[in-house]
Amino acid sequence: MTAEAKIDFTAPVSRVHATPGGRPVVLQVLPALVTGGVERGAIDVAAALVAAGGTAIVASAGGPMVRELERAGAVHVTLPVDSKNPVTMLANIGRLARLIRKHDVDIVHARSRAPAWSAYFAARRTKRPFVTTFHGTYGHGGGLKRAYNRVMLKGDRIIAISNFIAGHIRDVYGVDDDRVRVIHRGIDFNVFAPDAVTPERLIGLAEHWRITEGMPVIMLPGRLTAWKGQRLLIEALRRLGRNDIRCLIVGSDQGRAHYRRSLDSLIESRGLTGVVQVADHCRDMPAAYMLADVVVSASTDPEAFGRVSAEAQAMGRPVVASDHGAARETVLPGRTGVLFAPGDPEALALALAEALSLTSAQREELAADAIGHIRGRFGKVKMCAEVLSLYGELMEARAAAK
Numbered sequence: 001m002t003a004e005a006k007i008d009f010t011a012p013v014s015r016v017h018a019t020p021g022g023r024p025v026v027l028q029v030l031p032a033l034v035t036g037g038v039e040r041g042a043i044d045v046a047a048a049l050v051a052a053g054g055t056a057i058v059a060s061a062g063g064p065m066v067r068e069l070e071r072a073g074a075v076h077v078t079l080p081v082d083s084k085n086p087v088t089m090l091a092n093i094g095r096l097a098r099l100i101r102k103h104d105v106d107i108v109h110a111r112s113r114a115p116a117w118s119a120y121f122a123a124r125r126t127k128r129p130f131v132t133t134f135h136g137t138y139g140h141g142g143g144l145k146r147a148y149n150r151v152m153l154k155g156d157r158i159i160a161i162s163n164f165i166a167g168h169i170r171d172v173y174g175v176d177d178d179r180v181r182v183i184h185r186g187i188d189f190n191v192f193a194p195d196a197v198t199p200e201r202l203i204g205l206a207e208h209w210r211i212t213e214g215m216p217v218i219m220l221p222g223r224l225t226a227w228k229g230q231r232l233l234i235e236a237l238r239r240l241g242r243n244d245i246r247c248l249i250v251g252s253d254q255g256r257a258h259y260r261r262s263l264d265s266l267i268e269s270r271g272l273t274g275v276v277q278v279a280d281h282c283r284d285m286p287a288a289y290m291l292a293d294v295v296v297s298a299s300t301d302p303e304a305f306g307r308v309s310a311e312a313q314a315m316g317r318p319v320v321a322s323d324h325g326a327a328r329e330t331v332l333p334g335r336t337g338v339l340f341a342p343g344d345p346e347a348l349a350l351a352l353a354e355a356l357s358l359t360s361a362q363r364e365e366l367a368a369d370a371i372g373h374i375r376g377r378f379g380k381v382k383m384c385a386e387v388l389s390l391y392g393e394l395m396e397a398r399a400a401a402k
Helices: 010-014 037-051 066-071 086-102 113-126 143-153 163-173 199-209 230-240 257-269 285-291 307-314 345-356 360-377 380-401
Strands: 025-029 055-060 075-078 107-110 130-134 157-160 180-182 217-221 246-250 276-279 294-297 319-322 337-340
Touching: 025 037, 025 086, 025 113, 037 055, 037 066, 037 380, 055 086, 066 075, 086 113, 107 113, 107 380, 113 130, 113 143, 130 143, 130 163, 130 380, 143 163, 157 163, 157 380, 163 180, 199 285, 217 230, 217 285, 230 246, 230 257, 230 276, 230 345, 257 276, 285 307, 294 307, 294 345, 307 319, 307 360, 319 345, 337 345
Parallel strands: 025 055, 025 107, 055 075, 107 130, 130 157, 157 180, 217 246, 217 294, 246 276, 294 319, 319 337
Antiparallel strands: none
């Protein structure tokens, strides 16, 4: 039995009052089911709710993850809730209200701003409790942007995915009350577990990426976009000045072909063609982490949670991360990784040198600390139990009001 399976799921789930009739019925609303932390969280919670005896409905514009959602026993309803067109958003209020009445939904849970506006008014129209999950800092530079973002603060309960986000909600929007609950994102320890990765998977991926055995590997996973810090890492590697290592930048450009080309040009201009390789999206990230000697999260903007840092530590890998955002919650400096000054290539180069200098004994000690740290605080089962417990609170309040 894994450490994930040992978490007591019974106590918090009992508060949901799940019955054989499929109660509670929870409608989650998000733009689409393509890829990412928002989608992953929605599917995990839907699966947990079904397992607890409830009914999970997800409304989105669809995507490749719909199949996984439906395999978990949840219902998917395709609606244009990804649209920011005011006319479509207005029409979505009626669509969602009809959906709520048709399935006798108990709780409406919105995970993104555009669909949240429609979901909020649909929930109020049908007198259902409304929950939001604050997944990021969002752009908040002007009055209009802040007004648009404020729908995420209209929940009867507001889930912040880290203490950093809870602090952001307090500092930027002045909301600091018992509606805000910190529920960290959860890692699936059945997937992200060193023992679960077979040698065949490692060999296959190493051959695909043409990794030379015995050569230290630095890896930066994440979609190819400027704020994830790929350019910063390349500049740090030039300062590091080592040609006996490999660096893998792993992630899809998601249509940002120009940015991908700019990375290739920067690698060439810095004389790192034989050191740095830009790979595409990897379908087997647990194996990818196992191939890495150091995993980097070089985001120039604060991460709301930072799934890469948590997943890498769950696999026992040293992490080098920017010293801001939720990295301060997921990484234990000096024990599970190194934090460096955000945006500073020299500081990143020094952090990489420190991580690469670990002895075998130090790496083993770090791996044990990292796995224990992540399993103790950031598990998927823990996350789902806390969300279902929150649903239970709302069910109790609604029953009392009736």
